[in-house]
Amino acid sequence: MGDIKTTRRSAIKLLGASAAGFLAAPAILRSRSAFAQSNVLNITTYDKFIPADFLEKFQADTGITVNIRLTDDQGKQYNLLTAEGANPSTDIVTVVGHRFSQFIGSNLLAPLDTARIASWNSLIPAYQQADWLTTDGKTWGLPILAGFECLARNTDYVEDTGSWDVMFADANKSATSYIVSDFLSITMRYLGDDGDYVTYVDKPDVAQAATNKARDFLIQHKDKVRKYYDAGSEIQQMFINEDVYVAQGWSGPISKLIMDGHPIAISVPKEGTYGFVYTLNVVNNAPNADNAYKFIEAVAASPEVGAAMTRQSGFTSTFAGVEAILDEKERAASTLPADQVERITFFSSVNRDMKNEMVDRATAEIKAA
Amino acid sequence: MAAARPLDGPKAALSAAYWVFVLYLLGPLLLMTAMSFKAAEFIAFPIGETTLDWYAKVVHDGQFLSAVGYSILIAAATTLFATVIGTWIALVVSAESLWLRSLVFALACLPAVVPGMIQAISVRIFIATLDVPTGTGAIIFGHTLHAVPFVMIMALTRLRTMPGSLVDAARDLGADPVVAFLRVTLPYLKPALYGGMIFCALLSIDDFVRTFFLGGYRTTLPMLIFARLQGGMSPEINAMATLVLLTTAVVGLYAEQLTRKARTR
Amino acid sequence: MTSLPADTTHRAETGAKAPASAPRYAPGYGRLMRSPFYRATLGLLAENRAARLAVFIGVPLLWIAIAHVGPIVQLVRISLLQTYPITDGSSPSYTFANYWAFLSEPLYSLPLMRSVVFAFCVTLVTLIVVYPVAYYVAKIVRPQNRTRALLLLLIPFWAGEVIRTFSVIMLLANRGALNVLLREIGLIDRPIPMLYNYFSLSFGVIYLVCLYMLLPLYSALEKIPNHLLDAAADLGAGPFTRLRRIILPLSKDGIVSGCSLVFLTTIGVFATPILLGGPSTGLFPETIAAFFHGASDKWPVGAAMAVVMLAASLGLAALFMRLVGGKRSARFL
Numbered sequence: 001m002g003d004i005k006t007t008r009r010s011a012i013k014l015l016g017a018s019a020a021g022f023l024a025a026p027a028i029l030r031s032r033s034a035f036a037q038s039n040v041l042n043i044t045t046y047d048k049f050i051p052a053d054f055l056e057k058f059q060a061d062t063g064i065t066v067n068i069r070l071t072d073d074q075g076k077q078y079n080l081l082t083a084e085g086a087n088p089s090t091d092i093v094t095v096v097g098h099r100f101s102q103f104i105g106s107n108l109l110a111p112l113d114t115a116r117i118a119s120w121n122s123l124i125p126a127y128q129q130a131d132w133l134t135t136d137g138k139t140w141g142l143p144i145l146a147g148f149e150c151l152a153r154n155t156d157y158v159e160d161t162g163s164w165d166v167m168f169a170d171a172n173k174s175a176t177s178y179i180v181s182d183f184l185s186i187t188m189r190y191l192g193d194d195g196d197y198v199t200y201v202d203k204p205d206v207a208q209a210a211t212n213k214a215r216d217f218l219i220q221h222k223d224k225v226r227k228y229y230d231a232g233s234e235i236q237q238m239f240i241n242e243d244v245y246v247a248q249g250w251s252g253p254i255s256k257l258i259m260d261g262h263p264i265a266i267s268v269p270k271e272g273t274y275g276f277v278y279t280l281n282v283v284n285n286a287p288n289a290d291n292a293y294k295f296i297e298a299v300a301a302s303p304e305v306g307a308a309m310t311r312q313s314g315f316t317s318t319f320a321g322v323e324a325i326l327d328e329k330e331r332a333a334s335t336l337p338a339d340q341v342e343r344i345t346f347f348s349s350v351n352r353d354m355k356n357e358m359v360d361r362a363t364a365e366i367k368a369a
Numbered sequence: 370m371a372a373a374r375p376l377d378g379p380k381a382a383l384s385a386a387y388w389v390f391v392l393y394l395l396g397p398l399l400l401m402t403a404m405s406f407k408a409a410e411f412i413a414f415p416i417g418e419t420t421l422d423w424y425a426k427v428v429h430d431g432q433f434l435s436a437v438g439y440s441i442l443i444a445a446a447t448t449l450f451a452t453v454i455g456t457w458i459a460l461v462v463s464a465e466s467l468w469l470r471s472l473v474f475a476l477a478c479l480p481a482v483v484p485g486m487i488q489a490i491s492v493r494i495f496i497a498t499l500d501v502p503t504g505t506g507a508i509i510f511g512h513t514l515h516a517v518p519f520v521m522i523m524a525l526t527r528l529r530t531m532p533g534s535l536v537d538a539a540r541d542l543g544a545d546p547v548v549a550f551l552r553v554t555l556p557y558l559k560p561a562l563y564g565g566m567i568f569c570a571l572l573s574i575d576d577f578v579r580t581f582f583l584g585g586y587r588t589t590l591p592m593l594i595f596a597r598l599q600g601g602m603s604p605e606i607n608a609m610a611t612l613v614l615l616t617t618a619v620v621g622l623y624a625e626q627l628t629r630k631a632r633t634r
Numbered sequence: 635m636t637s638l639p640a641d642t643t644h645r646a647e648t649g650a651k652a653p654a655s656a657p658r659y660a661p662g663y664g665r666l667m668r669s670p671f672y673r674a675t676l677g678l679l680a681e682n683r684a685a686r687l688a689v690f691i692g693v694p695l696l697w698i699a700i701a702h703v704g705p706i707v708q709l710v711r712i713s714l715l716q717t718y719p720i721t722d723g724s725s726p727s728y729t730f731a732n733y734w735a736f737l738s739e740p741l742y743s744l745p746l747m748r749s750v751v752f753a754f755c756v757t758l759v760t761l762i763v764v765y766p767v768a769y770y771v772a773k774i775v776r777p778q779n780r781t782r783a784l785l786l787l788l789i790p791f792w793a794g795e796v797i798r799t800f801s802v803i804m805l806l807a808n809r810g811a812l813n814v815l816l817r818e819i820g821l822i823d824r825p826i827p828m829l830y831n832y833f834s835l836s837f838g839v840i841y842l843v844c845l846y847m848l849l850p851l852y853s854a855l856e857k858i859p860n861h862l863l864d865a866a867a868d869l870g871a872g873p874f875t876r877l878r879r880i881i882l883p884l885s886k887d888g889i890v891s892g893c894s895l896v897f898l899t900t901i902g903v904f905a906t907p908i909l910l911g912g913p914s915t916g917l918f919p920e921t922i923a924a925f926f927h928g929a930s931d932k933w934p935v936g937a938a939m940a941v942v943m944l945a946a947s948l949g950l951a952a953l954f955m956r957l958v959g960g961k962r963s964a965r966f967l
Contacts, residue, residue: 042586047596067586070596075927079486080582082719082933083493089503089585106719174827225913227830233598234909237800240413241807243829256601260410312600360932364924367916368741379873383774386766387783393841394790397801400811401793404804412800414809458694473695475948479702481895482947483709484902484919486926487940490933491705491712498708514701519846519895526850526891530857545676560856564849567788571845575794577905594796602800610797617792621785629778 041291044069044077045094049145049278050299051308058298064291072231074099081108081283091286092295097132097277098347100140102356110284111138116293119300127277127318132349141279142296144306145252145315148268148275148344149182152254153246154239155263164190164269166246168221176224177238178248180363182274186248187214190271197355198348207354215362219369228367239264255314255333266333268340275344277318310334398614405607412602423608432593433609440574440590443505447512447573448566454513455520455565456558460550462521463528481518488515489582496583507583512573519572520565527561528554706944713937732938742921742939746946749918752835753900753947757893760840760847764892768851769881773858784852791845799909802838803829830912838910839900846895854888855881894951901947918943 043050047070059066069090071077077093081103088108095103103109114120120128120142127133127143134140151164157175158166164186167176185195193210194200200207226244229235232253238244239257249266257264280299282292299305306317307325316334317323323331404412408420427433462474480488492511493503501507535557539549555562577591584592590613597606678685712718714728736742767787775783790798805811808825816822828834858881866876882889904919911917922943925936 047599069584069586070588070592070599071581072595072599073927076581079490079926080493083490083497083582084503085497085719087497222913226827227911228913230908231598233600233602236411236601237803237807240411241803241809241829242825243808243827253601256410262411360924364741364921367913368744369914380774383766383770387770390763390767391786394787394844397798397805397841398790398793400804401797401801412804414804414811414814454694454697458698461691461694464690473698475952476698476702477694478898478948478951479706479944481898482902482944482951483706483940484904484922484943486904486923487709487936488705490926491709491937494712495705495708510701514705517697517701518898522891522895523850523853526887527853527857529887547676561853564853567849568846571791574792577796591794591796594794598796606797610793614789614793618785618789621789622782625781625785628781 039063039291040065040067041092041288041295042067042069042090043092043295044071044080044090045092045280046071046278046313048312049094049309051305051312054299054305054308058295061298062291062294064294066295078102078106078108082106086285088283088285088287090283091288091292093281093283094144095141095279095281097130097141097143097279098349098352100132100135100349101352103281104135104140105353108284109140110282110286110289112141112282112296113293114139117142117297117300119297122300122303122319122321124318124320130277130346132277132346133279135349141281142300143277143279143318144299145278145309145313146275146318147251147278147315149186149273150249150251150254150266151246151269151273152235152239152249152257152264152266154242154244155265157242157245160265160267162267162270164271167248168224170224172224172246174224174226175245176247177227177229177235177244178225179230180218180228180366181359183248184211184214184218184359184362184366186271186273187218189273191217196274196345196348197351197358200354201351204354207358211358211362215366218366222366222369251316251334252314258333259314259329266336268336268343270343272343272345275346277346278315398610401607402611402614405604405611407604410601410603412604412607423603423605424612426605427608427612432588433590436588436590436593437613439587443508443512443580443589444570444573446509447516448569450509450513451516451520451569452562452566455517456524456562458517459521459524459528460554463525477521478518480514485576485578489579492579493582503583504585505587508580508589511579511583512569512576515576515579516569516572519568520562523561523565523568524558527558531557709937710941712934713941715934718933732935733942735935736939736942745916745918745921746943748916749901749943750946750950752832752917753897756836756839756843756900757897759836760844760896761889761893763840764844764847765851765889768848768888769855772852772855773860773863787848788845795842795905798841799838799906802834802841802910806834806837829910832912832915834910835907835912835915838906839903842903842906843896843899846899847892850892850895851885851888854885858884890955894955897954898947898951901943 041064043066045068050068055066055068058064071080071094074096077095078099081088081090081093093103093109095109100109123143127146130143133143151166153160153166158172166172167178167183188195188210191210191214193213195214197207200210227234227238229238232250235244235247235249236253236257239247240262251266254264254266258266280296282289282296286292300319303317303319303321303325306319306322309315310317310322310326311330314334323335326334403416405423406419406421407413407416408418408422458473458477462470462477464470483491489511492507492514496503496507496510531554535553536549539553540546575591576589577595580589580592588596590609594606594609597603713732714730716727716729716731720726771780771783771787793801803810806828807813808827808829810828812828813822813825817825862880862884863876866880871879902919903917904923907915907917908920911920918939922936922939925932925939
């Protein structure tokens with residue numbers, strides 16, 4: 001570095017330019033960006049949730065310019081909306097069903113007027129009236145993709161036992177992985193308790209006892225864990241690298257592994273598991289709410305869009321007629337035998353505050369143990 | 370200037386240390402580059418079938434190209450502002466007579482210590498209370514304030530050993546304070562400032578969380594990579610990184626070649 | 635470059651030559667110096683000590699007040715709130731309970747301790763590993779090749795944190811490059827688990843932060859005059875004497891600032907430890923992030939933890955500068 005040569009002259013120029021820029025900074029900062037314009041729609045969503053072809057067609061058909069901001073988890077979306085307060089920079093967000101109460105509680109979402117959405121009936125009926133989708137008699141979003149907490153195993157090394165037992169087996173020492181908060185719920189269910197806290201309304205003592213039981217069980221079996229993870233890409237890579245042989249995972253990322261031909265199998269053990277649904281939601285005080293409705297309507301209008309979403313994300317589509325469009329491999333990776341489907345309970349939106357409080361606390365304790 | 374010959378004996382050992390370190394830095398990245406040719410959705414050993422498709426895809430990916438451009442724009446602006454401000458703060462802190470020195474120094478260091486996400490959130494709330502909108506300006510502001518302490522510490526290290534007599538001599542020769550600064554202090558600081566500028570550019574180009582909270586709907590490279598990672602670590606992301614690395618290497622070598630020529634002329 | 639008489643203790647390669655060659659650039663500066671606006675401004679500044687101080691100190695202080703302190707004040711405010719976001723219409727209520735949560739719970743203070751110890755170890759190891767490298771580039775590589783030697787070390791850093799972390803995973807995984815290699819040459823039958831423990835964590839973090847050690851060290855070592863070393867050698871000082879008596883003391887500034895930068899960066903690093911750490915290596919930023927990212931929103935507690943961490947790491951860095959840097963560094967503190 002000592003050898004790179006600048007003349008004093010260029011140093012002066014540099015300094016002058018920066019000084020000018022520095023003085024102009026307030027002006028640059030103040031130039032109001034265009035979040036609220038008549039023909040714009042701002043969406044915050046995951047990469048590959050909205051198919052590119054569909055997006056292009058929508059923009060061409062309606063003349064609306066769509067801006068997409070990509071996120072990679074729910075927490076960031078929530079934090080961003082919270083920090084923005086009453087003047088959101090986004091119109092549509094992608095919230096997972098059981099996080100509704102948190103977003104609604106903080107006044108971040110507007111209820112969805114389903115009467116304005118002509119294609120609402122293309123949803124599989126079970127999703128149209130799902131109880132987690134409605135709070136206070138209002139509907140809060142358009143379900144687009146459904147996933148579940150699955151048991152994933154490397155078929156070369158681990159036999160199918162049909163039970164979550166395999167996560168605690170001595171044979172799998174240092175060979176398992178899970179998302180602590182999610183797996184805590186599953187463990188509670190495995191131990192015979194209510195992992196979703198729906199029946200614990202006004203019974204904090206019972207809830208705490210059940211939580212502690214599962215917590216202690218997980219701490220007792222901590223030697224089986226290779227790593228606690230957070231993101232889908234992590235568990236994918238751990239399976240590929242054979243750092244873990246069996247894990248709790250979200251169906252989407254695991255299905256993608258199967259679609260790519262890795263020796264991974266996905267199942268719902270007999271003790272059951274939980275499911276969750278991604279939904280598109282209109283933001284409270286959205287600057288372009290009308291365009292948001294047009295977009296939501298268009299998403300629901302064609303099963304092709306749903307199929308593209310499934311192909312890209314690995315999650316199951318919530319729209320009728322999508323399965324027929326997928327090819328055999330895609331269908332196999334993203335759908336389950338009927339008896340296993342019945343073991344899935346969708347996360348509720350009841351009693352979230354108690355659940356979140358206790359689960360977050362236990363998660364910290366398990367990690368610290 | 371002849372090469373020094375201190376520590377003659379251990380010279381070979383030092384040379385070995387350098388090359389082992391180079392291997393440590395480059396080895397893993399060579400793996401990444403190798404993975405970018407893999408013909409599969411995910412990266413894994415063995416590489417097996419190879420393809421150039423990922424590169425073709427990346428080169429034609431408008432989102433990637435515009436993200437790179439936007440990242441460079443932000444990094445350049447950040448480097449400019451942070452270098453000026455950081456150097457200025459260093460000068461103030463190094464002024465002997467100022468009793469507030471230690472406080473200013475500690476406050477100037479603050480942004481280097483706050484974990485990224487917390488800084489991002491607090492800056493986001495802060496600019497909201499000032500009614501400043503998010504967007505390019507806000508990103509540059511966030512990146513600049515993160516980079517300033519790095520420049521300042523680099524500049525201070527060098528300023529501390531600067532003989533005061535240099536500036537005095539310049540003043541005796543009739544230079545006013547500004548000219549004395551530009552002619553004496555700034556050139557003396559040069560190596561440290563280059564280091565500081567590299568930090569600025571790196572911190573800015575690699576920043577995800579501040580950009581996410583302060584940005585609008587234009588994607589920077591780290592944001593794009595984080596979002597793509599959601600679908601799995603595919604060779605496509607490796608191809609992107611390889612292209613970025615190759616470009617920096619070529620630009621770096623070219624600049625080095627230019628300065629070398631300028632010096633020999 | 636103009637070379638200086640050998641008896642100048644501080645070679646100061648570019649700085650010292652400036653006064654001697656002043657006339658060369660005079661025209662440009664002269665015009666600037668003669669311009670009435672410049673003269674008037676400068677005149678005012680020269681006469682008025684308050685105005686001089688105001689400009690010199692005012693601008694950076696304004697920046698620090700707005701950019702550095704402003705957001706932190708927000709953070710502190712949130713850390714004292716009972717709930718955040720504040721629901722419409724209700725007035726905020728303040729409390730110290732969030733700080734109490736940190737003090738009363740080893741659950742939260744333990745990761746902070748772990749972070750501090752970890753950052754300390756990483757700093758030490760980085761110093762030991764990088765010092766010879768910096769010395770080699772600054773003093774042994776011939777000057778015309780130095781930039782190239784540095785470039786080679788710099789380029790890997792442009793790949794970005796995520797990519798570099800994943801590349802470490804691909805190196806150390808059970809089916810990663812190292813294990814595959816060891817198995818190929820028949821040294822092992824079963825892969826050695828190298829990932830998700832303190833080893834991989836340190837490996838990855840040092841991989842990320844070593845540049846913050848390299849550049850300050852290089853900048854400090856590069857300015858040690860060669861003739862000092864030559865003279866010492868001529869007087870019969872062996873390599874270790876020279877290292878102890880000349881090189882280390884003269885590069886102390888670089889060591890102090892390199893260590894501070896690495897320490898401060900390491901203590902706040904977030905993504906890499908999450909990707910490379912094991913089940914029992916949780917560091918403090920992860921703990922803090924859980925309060926912001928978790929489903930139950932507890933920004934105030936998270937903010938309080940962040941404030942604690944700020945105070946702790948700044949305090950430790952200051953202590954370190956005083957201890958290691960001695961009197962000269964203490965000038966700033």
